[in-house]
Amino acid sequence: MVAPLNGEYTFDENGNVNLYIKPTRKSVKKMRTVLEVQQDFANNSGFKKEIIWDLLSKEQSGMLKDKLNNLIPDQEKGNRKIVEMRKIIFDSVWAQRKYTNRNSLSAIIYVFVSDCDRKELAINAKKFSCHPVFRTRKCTTDGDSSHCCMIFIDELGRVYKNWKTYLANNELPSGLMIAPLNGIYTTDYNGHVQLEVHPTPNGSAAKQLLGVADTATAVAGFGAATIPLAAMMMTVAPALITGAGAVCATTAAYSAIRSLCNLVDRKKHEQSIGLDNSQARNAWIGVGAGVVGVGASRATNVMTRAAAAGKEISLATELLVNGMNISSIVLSGTGVANGILDLLIKYRDDEEVTSMELVQLAASLVLFTHSVSNFRMASTLVNDTHSATIQDYRKSLSNRQRKIFDKMSKETIRIKGAQQGKVDIIRGANDMPSKQYLNDLYKINKKLNEAKVRPAFGAAGEGVVLNNDVAVNTNDLRNNLQHNKGSSVLNSVTKPIPTTHSEVNAVSNSKLLIVNVNNKGDSSAQPSAVAIGMGSIVLPNNILISLSEYGTRLYEIIANTGSFDDIITTMADAFSQQTFEFLMKLAQEFVETHLEKIRNTIKIFIPAETILYRIFLYVENNCASQTYAFLHTKKQEILRSLNIYFNSLNPNSYLNKIRCDICGGSYSICNLQDFNYAQL
Incomplete structure (x- = not known):
């Protein structure tokens, strides 16, 4: 700390200012555990045992893109890769609308990975990597998606047909992964987040053995590649050349098999297998070069043995073998050029394994938050x-x-x-x-x-x-x-x-006071609906409003108290007392007389804050006047608009249902291409 001496600016005999200098203790930010961070995500993204979804119509793709921009922000370097990552995830998530009648029904969860070897240590670890995963709805049983298959899309754009498949086949780094139970943020009766811990597939013995095989094959291949070069400059023992040839054939065959498995895996998880994708392109080149290379090597050996045996080699045979060798040269050369180009691009973008892990961690914590940006x-x-x-x-x-x-x-x-x-x-x-x-x-x-x-x-x-x-x-x-x-x-x-x-009632510039007065002993981390309903606020014109006047039903469906406070405060600032009371009564009427029918139709949970936001948005965008007298004449119009809006988001298709062999539920698949509803 540097300040004027005794709080006043004075000078010594040389004209230098007299200063007071004192070292201050450096503040150290407390590192949070996996459990603490996951609890925050559950408080902001979950609601007790309900399955929470973000429901977007087919015209609202921009909202998903905005969410991805917040989830995966631009970096100082490597933005080309960031843009590509966003596009891949968007395409994968948006494509799942085929199961939900062209509307997008999704949610984000976060999976943490720690290098601990025990469950208790992993949950309380302070060093971890964080990986976002999108969950979308697929199967239902009587309109309920509980215990049914849900689609999961990871940060690589890989699509998994259910939670068990994600746990068994994800590409997370080696360690223990800590995830929401069944891939859904839920809390127990004490408000504690429910988690499950599993070793990641990359930490399994089979994957580690495969990694050793990959390394050994690569080292052997690089070593074998030097033998023909040496043979051009010096005499090399025939046995060494023969051994190098065998290693070369083995490496090529191994590469082709691994590349083919990679393509099958990408196809299975709905990743791109086109040549415009660098990973898929490398795999195709690996398969082609491996197959053609092994074939050319075998054909050359056969022709060599035939010639050594004194058999006549036709011109057609020579042309065929030479053509195979030329094809192998072209394909393998293309693979070398493509590999070098990818390395140069990664070097240009300053991409390293640890750097990408940091990019992925930054992408999970900045949102929902509205998130986190909603924690305050x-x-x-x-x-x-x-x-x-x-x-x-x-x-x-x-x-x-x-x-x-x-x-x-x-x-x-x-x-x-x-x-x-x-x-x-x-x-x-x-x-x-x-x-x-x-x-x-x-x-x-x-x-x-x-x-x-x-x-x-x-x-x-x-x-x-x-x-x-x-x-x-x-x-x-x-x-x-x-x-x-x-x-x-x-x-x-x-x-x-x-x-x-x-302080209690002033909300124009602060949050509403939430006092838990639940007499039933519910110790949930989220305040009870009745408790919220008993709060009071003062509008900007200093008129006291008691929220309990609008019934308890509205407050029983509050999923996020922070979002509820925000919309109430916004409405209080924007409207007069009479208008505010009218719109709150309108929300109460909608919840008590219309909501149950809508929920029975679309089979999803609609929170109170969403209803209030849609009312506020309709008044702001469609009402020339916002006076009570004018809005009172528009009451039925506003209610009708709410009904139309929420029913338009119906994710349930009335096409022929397909029974799921995995969960026993049912699903339907619709064509995502736009069509004219008038033709129905």
């Missing part, structure tokens, strides 16, 4: 820690204790604000290890309500306070109110119920 970790870390501590304390309480604890917590946050309120809640609970104070307050709760007195957690050392004024001993208070023992405690409470802290 720095701003929510303290709040999340406090909330988790309070939830742990709540879990230890009985139902009666939890009821009065929730009441006190809500009152504490209401009068002190979220940050200070949660601090006082935690401190108060720690200062009173016995939970008898909750039993005392529960017994006299009715009398406190009649006296218009509310208990809350006080500041440090105060314990329980009444109306944020008088600190009390709950046992004395109970004896006084129930048994008339001692002097009247309530007479000492002179102040009325305190006003609400300004």
